[in-house]
Amino acid sequence: MSTTTVHSPARYPAAPEALREAGLRVTQSRTAVYDALAARPHASADALFADVGPRMPRLSRQSVYNALNDFADAGIVRRIEPAGQPMLFELRVSDNHHHLICTDCGAVADVDCAVGHAPCLTPSQDHGFAIASAEVTYWGLCSTCAAAA
Ligand SMILES: [Zn+2]
Ligand SMILES: [Zn+2]
Structure with missing residues (x-):
């Protein structure tokens, strides 16, 4: 790939x-x-x-x-x-951005924080953790691969 x-x-x-x-x-x-x-x-x-x-x-x-x-x-x-x-x-560090990754060709795109600023997501359970960041990978087909499919 x-x-x-x-x-x-x-x-x-x-x-x-x-x-x-x-x-x-x-x-x-x-x-x-x-x-x-x-x-x-x-x-x-x-x-x-x-x-x-x-x-x-x-x-x-x-x-x-x-x-x-x-x-x-x-x-x-x-x-x-x-x-x-x-x-x-x-090189893009410290902004808690997320990634879209194509399961077919491996293309990677940046996605800004889902909501506002880090950690930008509230877990349904925090188990007492003081949460600093959240990292999300969205998997799917990029537009090129989706068009070819
Ligand atoms: Zn692709
Ligand atoms: Zn990135």
Whole structure:
């Protein structure tokens, strides 16, 4: 299954600025991975490696994984883990947005909070938890796949 992305254009800080702000050392591989992710939100590590690899022959797949983990730990990248699919990454963080995912072609689209602001959903039972965020994945067919079906 290929993973394409439907998204509205977003602006992110330039790589060196974002990395420095997150307390990460600015390296060539981190900068390349960050830039690739800015151009292709909701990408898997393998897709990013395919983007960056040809331009940086000495970059290993492992260093792409390492860069993404460092970004996620530093809070400048969000991990999305759709059931049955490779983990996806994006630079749009901290706004508790949700995702629409096509069960056929794997296209991913952002959806703003369902209601107002995080956690934006009230569970029928909170079991005493102080809820900070909610993450929803809407599964279905994208318009292209629905039209073809
Ligand atoms: Zn589709
Ligand atoms: Zn997203």
